[in-house]
Amino acid sequence: MAKSPTFVKDRQELFILLDAVMNKTYFQVRDFAPFEPDHAQVKTYLLEFDWERQKNVKEEIAFLATSLTIPPSRTGKSCVPRITQTSEIGFYCVQWEWRNDTPIIVFLDSATDQKRRFWIAYSLSDAKTLDIIFDRLAMNQPAFDRVWFWPKLLSDTQSRGDFRGIGIDYDYRRFELNSQRPDSTDYLKMQIRGGSHTQLIYQQLQESSAFSQQIVLAKVGLKYWVDRDDLSNFAVEEIKYNGKFTTKGTSFADHQSLVIDMRATYANKIRSIEANHTIMTSNASNYGVDGDPVIFSFEKRPIEDLDHFCSVVFSGRMPFRLWGLSRRAAGTDDGRQITAVDLHTGSKLFFEVFPDMVSMYLYPGACGNTVARFFTNIQQTFSRQVTCEDTNEQRLF
Amino acid sequence: MNKDSFNLMLTNLAIGLVKGHPYLRPTSKKVKALGYRLFCVERSLFCAAANSSKMPELVFYSPKQDHAVICEWTKVSLETDDSDPRKVQQIQSFLSYSKEDLVDRAGMPIPGGAQNSVWLIVTPENLASFEGSITEALERAMLCSFQISGDGGCVSYHQGTFQDEKLADIFKDGISASRIPMGFIPISLDHFSQHKFAELLIQQIVTYIVKHTTEFSNENIGQAIFGEQWPLLGKEKQKGVRQHAAKTLKQLAQKPYLQEWLTRTESQDLTWRVAIPKGKESPASLIKLQSRAQKYMHEKFSGPNSPTYQYDLFDQPEPVDVESE
Numbered sequence: 001m002a003k004s005p006t007f008v009k010d011r012q013e014l015f016i017l018l019d020a021v022m023n024k025t026y027f028q029v030r031d032f033a034p035f036e037p038d039h040a041q042v043k044t045y046l047l048e049f050d051w052e053r054q055k056n057v058k059e060e061i062a063f064l065a066t067s068l069t070i071p072p073s074r075t076g077k078s079c080v081p082r083i084t085q086t087s088e089i090g091f092y093c094v095q096w097e098w099r100n101d102t103p104i105i106v107f108l109d110s111a112t113d114q115k116r117r118f119w120i121a122y123s124l125s126d127a128k129t130l131d132i133i134f135d136r137l138a139m140n141q142p143a144f145d146r147v148w149f150w151p152k153l154l155s156d157t158q159s160r161g162d163f164r165g166i167g168i169d170y171d172y173r174r175f176e177l178n179s180q181r182p183d184s185t186d187y188l189k190m191q192i193r194g195g196s197h198t199q200l201i202y203q204q205l206q207e208s209s210a211f212s213q214q215i216v217l218a219k220v221g222l223k224y225w226v227d228r229d230d231l232s233n234f235a236v237e238e239i240k241y242n243g244k245f246t247t248k249g250t251s252f253a254d255h256q257s258l259v260i261d262m263r264a265t266y267a268n269k270i271r272s273i274e275a276n277h278t279i280m281t282s283n284a285s286n287y288g289v290d291g292d293p294v295i296f297s298f299e300k301r302p303i304e305d306l307d308h309f310c311s312v313v314f315s316g317r318m319p320f321r322l323w324g325l326s327r328r329a330a331g332t333d334d335g336r337q338i339t340a341v342d343l344h345t346g347s348k349l350f351f352e353v354f355p356d357m358v359s360m361y362l363y364p365g366a367c368g369n370t371v372a373r374f375f376t377n378i379q380q381t382f383s384r385q386v387t388c389e390d391t392n393e394q395r396l397f
Numbered sequence: 398m399n400k401d402s403f404n405l406m407l408t409n410l411a412i413g414l415v416k417g418h419p420y421l422r423p424t425s426k427k428v429k430a431l432g433y434r435l436f437c438v439e440r441s442l443f444c445a446a447a448n449s450s451k452m453p454e455l456v457f458y459s460p461k462q463d464h465a466v467i468c469e470w471t472k473v474s475l476e477t478d479d480s481d482p483r484k485v486q487q488i489q490s491f492l493s494y495s496k497e498d499l500v501d502r503a504g505m506p507i508p509g510g511a512q513n514s515v516w517l518i519v520t521p522e523n524l525a526s527f528e529g530s531i532t533e534a535l536e537r538a539m540l541c542s543f544q545i546s547g548d549g550g551c552v553s554y555h556q557g558t559f560q561d562e563k564l565a566d567i568f569k570d571g572i573s574a575s576r577i578p579m580g581f582i583p584i585s586l587d588h589f590s591q592h593k594f595a596e597l598l599i600q601q602i603v604t605y606i607v608k609h610t611t612e613f614s615n616e617n618i619g620q621a622i623f624g625e626q627w628p629l630l631g632k633e634k635q636k637g638v639r640q641h642a643a644k645t646l647k648q649l650a651q652k653p654y655l656q657e658w659l660t661r662t663e664s665q666d667l668t669w670r671v672a673i674p675k676g677k678e679s680p681a682s683l684i685k686l687q688s689r690a691q692k693y694m695h696e697k698f699s700g701p702n703s704p705t706y707q708y709d710l711f712d713q714p715e716p717v718d719v720e721s722e
Contacts, residue, residue: 142607279581281626287440289412289581295419307707316684323603323687325596325694328705337579339596343683346607348600350580357419361580364624391417 010088014107014122018042019252021124026236026248042252044259045121045134046243046266048369049110050143050345057085061092064108068094070133071140090116096133104129112260118147118267120259127246138344139318145344145369147243147266148376150397151217151384154239157262158220164236165193166202167219174312174381177305188214193221213301216384217241226254241376266372273368273396279361292391294371296358296378300385303355306336310353314338319377322370324351342370371396405585406550406577407470407518407543408438408454413578415457420549420576427567432461439586439629442503446493453491456499463508464561465499467491470518470543475526488530491515492538514559516568518543524555531557539568549574586626586634592698595645597622599690602659605671606683612667615639615646643668648697654689 008014022042049067061083070079076099084093090111096104104125110116123130137144149157158166171187192198205211219240225231235255238246239262247255273294280290303309307326314324324340329352338351347366352359360371375388375397388396410421415433417425436456443450458465469491473484492515499510514537519527521542531538539557543550552572559565584593601621605613619638620627630638646669650659662670694706 142609281438281582281624287437288435289416289438292416293418293578293580311707314687316687323683325599325687325691326707327592327596327694328707335576339583339593339600341600341603341607343607346604348604350583352576352578352580354576359418359420359578359580391419393419 007084007093008086008107010086011091011107011109015252015256018122018124022235022248022252022255023250026250029248040124041127042247042255043123043125043127043130044245044247044255045106045123045130046147046245046259046263047119047121047134048145048147048270048367049117049119050145050367051110051116057089061085064092064094064110067141067143068096068137069141070096070098070136094121098129098133101129102126104133106130113263113267118263120263131244135318139321142344142346145367145373147369148372149239149241149243149262149266150372150376151241151379152397153262153265154217154220154241157239157258158222160258161222161224161237163196163199164221164223164238165191165198166217166221167191167238167240168202168205168215169218169241170214170216170380170384172214172381175309177308191219213383213385216379218380223249224254224258226251226257241380269397270368270372273371274362274366276390277362277368277371278366279363291362294360294362294396295389295391296360296375297356297387297389298354298358298383299356301383303353306353306355310336310338313374314340314351316343319381320374322349322374324349326353342367344370344373402545402590403472403520403543404454404470404587405582406545406579407468408585409579409581410550410552410572410574410577411455411457411468412438412581414572416581418578420578421572421574424567424572424574428564431561431563431567432459433457433466433564434459436465436499436505436509437503438582440503442494442498444490444493444498445495445502447486447490449490451487451490456505458499458505458509459561459564460506460508462561462564463511464559464564465505465510465513466516466559466561466564467494467513468516468518472520472523474523475530476523485530488515488517488527492531492534512537512560514538514561514565516541516559518552520544521553528556536560539565541568546575549576584622586623586630591641591645592694594622594641595694595697598642598645599649599694602671603683603686606658606686611672612662612664612670614668615642617667618642618646649693652689652693655686655693658686 008017025041064083065080068081072078079096079098082095086093092108094106094108098104105123107122109120134146138146168188168190173184173186176184176186192201205215219238221238223234223236225234233251233254235247235249235251235258237255237258245259249255276291277294278291310326313320314322314326316323321343322340323343324338326336326338329335329337334354336353338353340349340351342349345367348363349366350361378386390396412435413421414425414428415435417429434457436458438455439452441450441452453467454470455468456465469488471484475485494513496510499505499513500507516539517527517531518541521544524542527540531540535557537560539559540555542553542555554569554571584597598618601618616639619635619642623630649655650661658671660670662668691706699705
């Protein structure tokens with residue numbers, strides 16, 4: 001198992017180190033497969049952070065330490081990370097000593113996104129523990145959220161390289177009534193690794209009458225070259241819907257290039273949602289109303305029990321993280337209106353839920369990531385056939 | 398049907414019509430095809446002929462048709478003893494708006510307001526009382542009625558027309574909206590329903606919790622709910638909002654199941670303290686607060702003829718994670 005570095009002086013030094021680990025892992029897997037599951041692979045995470053500008057490095061570190069503190073579980077204590085500033089501004093080493101395990105170390109690039117909003121975290125530490133930490137932070141720290149790669153973004157990215165398998169994941173049990181739950185098996189988690197023939201399996205599943213409505217891409221694998229004329233430099237990637245990249249190969253630069261491209265695509269989409277779909281009234285829009293709601297069509301799989309649907313989505317729980325008061329619209333059972341809060345940012349939202357359609361209104365300060373989170377998770381927990389559009393019937397994802 | 402829902406529904410309906418919304422298709426598509434867009438909502442506009450400023454509910458315009466529509470909706474009758482004579486004057490002023498008022502003074506884009514018309518919507522029972530108010534301008538004023546049904550409502554044509562005949566033809570067919578998009582303007586500046594106010598107040602409390610704001614005043618609540626419109630309310634209405642916030646907060650704090658989240662402070666300026674109870678810092682606490690707030694809304698506002706808040710479904714256990722099985 002590769003040893004996690006406790007300190008690197010800058011990103012260049014880290015990239016050289018990660019390049020070496022990627023190469024080592026790739027050749028070990030190639031020459032001595034099957035590879036050990038706990039082998040330390042290079043993990044890269046795209047994260048979203050609601051940054052508050054700080055006066056100086058000292059205050060920035062204090063702010064980070066607070067924002068990245070793992071809250072206590074029922075029996076445990078909270079875990080404050082040790083934050084070390086490298087020689088590059090905005091590039092940190094974060095170290096958690098959690099659950100008496102080997103320290104979890106992450107190198108955090110908070111600076112290369114212009115608005116310091118979409119961070120990149122690199123790590124060689126145990127992936128399972130790190131995933132739990134990020135999930136706990138996303139659940140508890142209002143400033144911190146994962147990104148949510150929608151299925152088409154995953155498949156479009158996969159088509160940039162050679163097919164190396166897929167992960168399929170759905171779990172519809174959240175939306176089942178309590179009485180149906182005890183023995184429910186309405187979930188599926190599947191990982192298919194392999195070359196282009198796995199694409200055939202995926203296509204057949206999509207066309208199958210038994211699976212076509214559920215099959216949602218949760219992970220894609222690809223072999224990626226920045227320069228197809230130089231086939232010796234590549235990255236073999238596994239990209240999960242929650243912004244996690246696991247990689248091996250011969251070129252960290254190729255991996256980094258893919259991460260940066262996905263960050264740009266994701267950030268552009270989120271900013272475009274915020275620009276076009278935040279409802280602004282009064283002075284901010286010269287007494288007009290700017291912005292349009294986001295429309296989710298449930299036509300192909302209507303919501304049968306609106307109250308139950310609302311109790312799942314607006315309870316404040318993961319993965320939706322939406323808190324809302326649900327009201328039956330006057331005089332009918334047909335619709336519900338929900339005055340809601342996004343627990344990620346504390347921003348305000350309003351929803352109209354009908355059996356065949358959900359309208360989402362974002363108000364000033366709301367985050368476009370909420371839309372991606374809602375859409376991605378509805379696909380995985382309710383139906384793949386839900387679509388997301390603007391009011392001009394143009395698909396958003 | 399209270400005045401709030403009548404005015405608020407019509408304002409949101411009109412915004413949805415000109416901005417486009419799937420609930421309102423195909424009518425909204427036809428209106429958009431004529432190039433109509435929103436100019437302003439509840440903005441005071443000077444009328445030179447009346448030598449005073451008036452505030453229509455909403456104005457929309459079309460550069461393509463070079464035509465603007467000044468909208469007014471009201472639940473009042475002009476025939477009862479307590480009817481407000483200012484309402485007639487107000488309608489006459491709307492009929493007197495000129496291109497100079499809208500384009501030169503108010504800044505409506507050119508083209509857009511070379512001609513203008515008035516769209517007056519009242520309740521079905523008050524239609525007759527308003528007929529006289531537009532009889533001398535039937536070529537540029539349309540009178541309709543609005544009736545709420547289910548989640549939506551129906552706008553029915555009664556008399557008159559617009560300078561833009563194409564738009565008039567669309568509205569003369571009537572607008573039957575089984576759903577109205579209510580999120581553009583969530584609360585009216587003039588009148589707000591108590592349940593909506595309570596929803597927005599509780600929403601603000603949750604926002605405070607998430608953002609770690611621990612203390613706030615009634616004034617803070619008003620500012621947060623009305624946002625940039627707060628200064629437009631005027632001192633009297635602001636006072637009313639503060640009083641209503643105080644009353645609602647007091648009711649919330651008195652509920653045994655909400656007491657631990659909300660308490661009064663000693664301070665004179667910051668009157669309330671919100672907190673996640675000690676030892677309950679986990680997200681489960683917010684989930685608990687959700688079901689309790691829903692319960693409060695149910696107890697306070699649910700009834701056979703008022704909005705229903707279903708609360709017994711909330712607070713369900715999570716399914717077991719697939720990987721941990």
